[in-house]
Amino acid sequence: xxxxxxxxLADEEFLLGQVLANPPDMYIELERIxxxxxxxxxxxxxxxxxxETFEQRVGESExxxxxxxxxxxxxxxxxxxxxxxxxxxxxxxxxxxxxxxxEAYGNSGWTFRLRFPTxxxxxxxxxxxxxxxxxxxxxxxxxxxxxxxxxHQFDLSNEQREALVLALRRGYYDTxxxxxxxDLADELGVTQQAVSKRIRRGTKKVLERTLL
Numbered sequence: 562x563x564x565x566x567x568x569x570l571a572d573e574e575f576l577l578g579q580v581l582a583n584p585p586d587m588y589i590e591l592e593r594i595x596x597x598x599x600x601x602x603x604x605x606x607x608x609x610x611x612x613e614t615f616e617q618r619v620g621e622s623e624x625x626x627x628x629x630x631x632x633x634x635x636x637x638x639x640x641x642x643x644x645x646x647x648x649x650x651x652x653x654x655x656x657x658x659x660x661x662x663x664e665a666y667g668n669s670g671w672t673f674r675l676r677f678p679t680x681x682x683x684x685x686x687x688x689x690x691x692x693x694x695x696x697x698x699x700x701x702x703x704x705x706x707x708x709x710x711x712x713h714q715f716d717l718s719n720e721q722r723e724a725l726v727l728a729l730r731r732g733y734y735d736t737x738x739x740x741x742x743x744d745l746a747d748e749l750g751v752t753q754q755a756v757s758k759r760i761r762r763g764t765k766k767v768l769e770r771t772l773l
Contacts, residue, residue, distance in 0.1 A: 564677045567701040580622045589752040591665040608754050649693045656684035715770045721763035
């Protein structure tokens with residue numbers, strides 16, 4: 562039975578996070594990642610105030626073979642990265658345990674939501690992190706049959722559910738809106754970009770499950 566695990570990891574404990582960190586005013590979201598035995602992180606979405614500096618710095622990293630901007634959607638840019646493998650990194654732990662990254666995003670720290678084939682693979686990943694002193698902070702772990710709350714019926718992450726509930730309670734969906742995404746961001750203690758992304762993705766998941 563597959564197991565979903567959600568955890569957080571500081572930038573300094575995540576090599577990819579270190580490479581992508583700075584400028585500070587940016588939000589990064591990794592595309593869904595399925596282990597392939599080759600490139601770990603093929604695509605990522607970035608929202609930043611300084612793309613030129615970001616591209617130059619990441620492209621010059623010794624851990625990046627290539628880094629290419631593929632597309633732009635509003636103020637988001639999609640990049641393809643050829644990430645060089647590195648032993649004793651959390652990415653190697655994910656590959657060794659056959660984990661699928663369902664969601665991963667960073668803005669002064671990283672949040673991951675993973676799917677493991679079995680509890681044994683979860684234990685393998687956890688033991689790998691402990692062995693190599695990778696301090697992951699596990700926030701939630703559950704099987705698909707344990708998803709009893711409404712949020713997980715729609716495959717929402719905790720952060721997406723939190724943003725949607727707060728937006729609904731504060732009148733974000735009213736006409737006219739009683740609050741802005743900036744107001745919601747202040748209350749949640751995250752960036753405006755992060756709140757906007759959570760609301761858009763969360764709303765899409767709910768609509769897909771109810772209308773399609």
